[in-house]
Amino acid sequence: MSASLSDDASLHVSGYVSYEDPRANWPAKPTVTLQYSKDGKSGWKDATTIPVPVHYNKPLFDETFARTLTTRNTDAYWRARFNGNPDLGTSTTKPVHLYRYATRITGFRAHPDRVRRSQPITFGGTLQYKKGTTWKLLSGGSLSLYFRPRGSSTYHYVCELDSDRHGHLMGMVTAEKDSTWALALSRETGDHYLRSARVTDYVDVR
Secondary structure (H helix, E strand, O other), rough: EEEOOOOOEEEEEEEEEOOOOOOOOOOOOOOOEEEOOOOOOOOOOOEEEEEEEOOOOHHHHHHHEEEEEEEEOOHHHHHHHOOOOOOOOOOOOOEEEOOOOEEEEEEEEEOEEOOOOEEEEEEEEEEEEOOOEEEOOOOOEEEEEEEEEEEOOOOOEEEEEEEOOOOOOEEEOOOOOOOEEEEEEEOOOOEEEOOOOOOEEEEEOO
């Protein structure tokens, strides 16, 4: 079984089941049960049942299964279990650990609020991720900066801003026109974070 978890917590699993003994037969409607556990060792719970369509009905031929579903378990171990029948033994895949942490940007501010054209605008704020019930600092994150000129409804990508080891934003741009600045955690930042909500601040350029 292979499994992946997208930024929007969409879980996709796929795999196959096969057997070797030519005397064996599939169950009437073969299925695998997708299960999850917090530690990958105990407390396994059933998430869903996935049918295994039989196309070949022969030994040594892989019969595949696949399912995409939305899950609230964004930090868990997953496995697929085939329960078998009198001809076929029970089989369970190795656990796969999938996790995505919620993120947020707190205290975002573009400084100063009023600035002369061609002068620098600096950005402040803190990037955090949530593990369990606790928000923690996220160091070394890459955040996408956008601006929306006054009178426009469209945001334009500007650049990537970094966060230091304390999760504090680092970056500066040159003021050009009155704009609303927006910041969000980039989807390309690693494999283990959900995209943050966008935060905004307005700067008056004179």
